[in-house]
Amino acid sequence: MRYGKEHKEATRRRIIEASGRRFKQDGIDGAGVATLMKDAGLTNGAFYTHFASKDELVAAAVTEQLAQQRTQLREQAPDRAGIEQFIRDYLSPGHRDAPEQGCPSAALLDEIARCDDTVKQAYTDGLLDIADDIAARLAPDDPHSARVKTLNAFATLIGTLQLARTLADRELSDAILEQGVRNALAALTQTDSN
Amino acid sequence: MRYGKEHKEATRRRIIEASGRRFKQDGIDGAGVATLMKDAGLTNGAFYTHFASKDELVAAAVTEQLAQQRTQLREQAPDRAGIEQFIRDYLSPGHRDAPEQGCPSAALLDEIARCDDTVKQAYTDGLLDIADDIAARLAPDDPHSARVKTLNAFATLIGTLQLARTLADRELSDAILEQGVRNALAALTQTDSN
DNA sequence: TGTACATCAGTGAACGCGCGTTCACTGATGTAC
DNA sequence: TGTACATCAGTGAACGCGCGTTCACTGATGTAC
Numbered sequence: 200m201r202y203g204k205e206h207k208e209a210t211r212r213r214i215i216e217a218s219g220r221r222f223k224q225d226g227i228d229g230a231g232v233a234t235l236m237k238d239a240g241l242t243n244g245a246f247y248t249h250f251a252s253k254d255e256l257v258a259a260a261v262t263e264q265l266a267q268q269r270t271q272l273r274e275q276a277p278d279r280a281g282i283e284q285f286i287r288d289y290l291s292p293g294h295r296d297a298p299e300q301g302c303p304s305a306a307l308l309d310e311i312a313r314c315d316d317t318v319k320q321a322y323t324d325g326l327l328d329i330a331d332d333i334a335a336r337l338a339p340d341d342p343h344s345a346r347v348k349t350l351n352a353f354a355t356l357i358g359t360l361q362l363a364r365t366l367a368d369r370e371l372s373d374a375i376l377e378q379g380v381r382n383a384l385a386a387l388t389q390t391d392s393n
Numbered sequence: 394m395r396y397g398k399e400h401k402e403a404t405r406r407r408i409i410e411a412s413g414r415r416f417k418q419d420g421i422d423g424a425g426v427a428t429l430m431k432d433a434g435l436t437n438g439a440f441y442t443h444f445a446s447k448d449e450l451v452a453a454a455v456t457e458q459l460a461q462q463r464t465q466l467r468e469q470a471p472d473r474a475g476i477e478q479f480i481r482d483y484l485s486p487g488h489r490d491a492p493e494q495g496c497p498s499a500a501l502l503d504e505i506a507r508c509d510d511t512v513k514q515a516y517t518d519g520l521l522d523i524a525d526d527i528a529a530r531l532a533p534d535d536p537h538s539a540r541v542k543t544l545n546a547f548a549t550l551i552g553t554l555q556l557a558r559t560l561a562d563r564e565l566s567d568a569i570l571e572q573g574v575r576n577a578l579a580a581l582t583q584t585d586s587n
Numbered sequence: 588t589g590t591a592c593a594t595c596a597g598t599g600a601a602c603g604c605g606c607g608t609t610c611a612c613t614g615a616t617g618t619a620c
Numbered sequence: 621t622g623t624a625c626a627t628c629a630g631t632g633a634a635c636g637c638g639c640g641t642t643c644a645c646t647g648a649t650g651t652a653c
Contacts, residue, residue: 589653590652590653591651591652591653592650592651592652592653593649593650593651593652594648594649594650594651595646595647595648595649596646596647596648596649597645597646597647597648598644598645598646598647599643599644599645599646600642600643600644600645601641601642601643601644602640602641602642602643603639603640603641604638604639604640605637605638605639606636606637606638606639607635607636607637608634608635608636609633609634609635610632610633610634610635611631611632611633611634612630612631612632612633613628613629613630613631613632614628614629614630614631615627615628615629615630616626616627616628616629617625617626617627618624618625618626618627619623619624619625619626620622620623620624620625
């Protein structure tokens with residue numbers, strides 16, 4: 200089955216996108232190559248015509264996930280009101296209950312911290328692209344300080360969603376999401392007056 | 394080799410404590426039963442005289458880790474100044490660089506979120522014990538609201554440390570820890586005036 | 588007090604299974620003539 | 621335009637390995653007589 204040039208590239212993208220979802224659902228260690236390929240509608244053997252190793256796929260999937268999140272943020276949150284809505288969506292029960300469709304950081308951050316340097320670098324690059332987008336929007340005059348503050352704000356959202364996903368008490372989980380939204384919006388206001 | 398009654402209990406505790414460290418270092422999926430037993434100075438076969446399954450050990454290790462953290466917090470942070478010091482220690486480069494000796498939530502939270510209900514319940518129980526200790530100290534008159542706020546504060550610390558561990562840029566990671574300390578201390582002050 | 592026996596924590600080999608990875612092969616397509 | 625060939629994405633079985641778990645066995649100790 201020889202195909203045109205676009206075909207292989209399209210297949211590669213399909214594997215990367217399906218893997219992103221699967222990793223977020225089952226964890227990186229929890230998702231095997233055979234399963235990832237089946238998700239993409241292929242068999243395990245073809246994996247190594249696209250990637251040198253599972254680690255290489257992990258790095259590509261992390262990059263892709265963050266790039267998608269960046270695009271989404273650029274479109275849905277171009278201004279202050281959009282960022283407020285992003286916060287509300289991020290800390291929503293819907294996002295909590297569908298990790299496979301959600302933020303890769305919330306689903307995988309501590310596992311990525313244990314991955315090799317290639318993966319951590321891919322994560323760092325992808326996240327900084329997002330943070331710098333937001334920092335430039337919120338504080339065009341002081342992008343460096345805003346970059347750090349934006350990353351801290353993002354860390355808060357990540358930790359809050361992870362905790363909400365883990366607590367066995369649904370009501371408490373809801374309360375934490377709601378308090379998280381209040382805190383994040385207050386911090387955002389504080390950034391403005393700063 | 395028949396031993397006294399305390400012996401088996403001591404061995405069980407040794408397995409649980411060694412496993413806690415190993416899980417935080419390699420992840421839950423990343424640590425096999427044979428390795429965990431070797432860490433405790435035993436061979437794999439003896440595992441099932443102490444636990445019905447790996448999941449049962451995971452739940453016990455999570456409980457133990459949080460109980461240790463609670464004891465530590467009770468001793469080291471009995472007052473407002475102690476809590477401030479806890480925040481500084483938590484978001485320190487030393488804690489970032491030694492996950493196996495540190496906070497189980499920072500090392501494992503998203504993986505625990507993917508575990509079965511037993512493990513999530515063990516985590517919930519252990520964390521609420523800690524949060525209620527702190528809430529009772531900070532706001533004895535409104536413990537329920539303080540419980541939620543304390544959990545949100547803890548989530549922020551967790552997310553910040555995870556992010557600091559993952560970023561490939563050391564200077565940026567340091568800056569995020571420092572900003573995290575500033576944010577957490579400010580939030581603590583705000584809680585007082587509330 | 589001394590001896591025979593029961594207990595049971597721990598050993599280490601083995602179970603079936605899924606892991607990441609390799610490889611001989613297939614067969615639809617693009618290219619050369 | 622029609623035919624022979626080269627390419628190479630994808631197949632599916634197999635590799636060695638470590639996983640969680642089971643099991644026949646060991647042997648030091650506590651207990652019974």
